[in-house]
Amino acid sequence: ARGIQHTAVRQAHRKHEPTFHDKYGTTVLLGGVAMFSAVWSYVLTQLKIEWGFSPIGRITPSEWKE
Amino acid sequence: MLASRVFSLVGRRSISTSLCLRAHGHGVVKAEDYTLPAYVDRRDVPLPEVAFVRDLSAQQQALKEKEKASWSALSVDEKVELYRIKFNETYAEMNKGTNEWKTILGGVFFFLGFTGIILIWQKHFMYGPIPHTFSEDWLSAQTKRMLDMRVNPVEGISAQWDFDKNEWKK
Numbered sequence: 001a002r003g004i005q006h007t008a009v010r011q012a013h014r015k016h017e018p019t020f021h022d023k024y025g026t027t028v029l030l031g032g033v034a035m036f037s038a039v040w041s042y043v044l045t046q047l048k049i050e051w052g053f054s055p056i057g058r059i060t061p062s063e064w065k066e
Numbered sequence: 067m068l069a070s071r072v073f074s075l076v077g078r079r080s081i082s083t084s085l086c087l088r089a090h091g092h093g094v095v096k097a098e099d100y101t102l103p104a105y106v107d108r109r110d111v112p113l114p115e116v117a118f119v120r121d122l123s124a125q126q127q128a129l130k131e132k133e134k135a136s137w138s139a140l141s142v143d144e145k146v147e148l149y150r151i152k153f154n155e156t157y158a159e160m161n162k163g164t165n166e167w168k169t170i171l172g173g174v175f176f177f178l179g180f181t182g183i184i185l186i187w188q189k190h191f192m193y194g195p196i197p198h199t200f201s202e203d204w205l206s207a208q209t210k211r212m213l214d215m216r217v218n219p220v221e222g223i224s225a226q227w228d229f230d231k232n233e234w235k236k
Binding site: 019020021022024025026027028029030031032033035036038039040042043047048049050054055056057059060061062063064 | 179
């Protein structure tokens with residue numbers, strides 16, 4: 001009986017409750033990354049914001065003289 | 067006897083209040099917890115000033131008595147219990163990493179994403195239409211004119227255009 005009590009004290013001491021980070025850390029990380037990539041892929045491609053990218057390698061020159 | 071002589075000479079009121087209090091055991095202020103030596107789990111403090119467990123249970127007190135005899139008589143469990151009385155966490159437990167970085171990084175990405183949402187709101191509700199000089203036709207004509215003028219021929223736009231093959235340099 002005394003041995004069991006000792007064991008109980010030991011286990012109560014060693015087994016620390018899982019923290020918020022242990023329980024939800026991975027979910028928060030993946031959720032945050034997903035939200036970030038979704039929003040910014042929309043902003044960068046669909047939103048028609050003029051980012052001012054360089055014409056080099058992108059624009060095909062066309063005649064300007066009338 | 068000498069004291070009573072002084073007593074009668076000087077009168078009753080001369081005995082100081084603090085002496086009276088001290089006689090009744092009220093003279094000393096009770097030491098607050100924060101003024102006493104404290105236990106701490108730190109890598110650079112291997113032997114803290116006090117043991118972790120301050121008030122021992124009856125079982126623990128019996129164990130402490132047993133500790134006074136030969137240590138080879140102690141079982142492994144008893145030795146561990148003695149350790150746990152003296153210390154809170156082992157070095158391994160103290161130094162153990164956590165999963166905190168996941169929450170932090172997740173939060174950072176979330177708020178960066180929120181910034182993107184602000185941009186969406188701005189584009190939708192705030193910005194007007196972009197100038198016509200950003201249309202595809204205008205940009206192509208503009209680029210050709212810049213190349214014809216040899217704008218920035220050393221390291222800039224004209225340096226990136228192959229005038230012989232009529233294409234951007236690879």
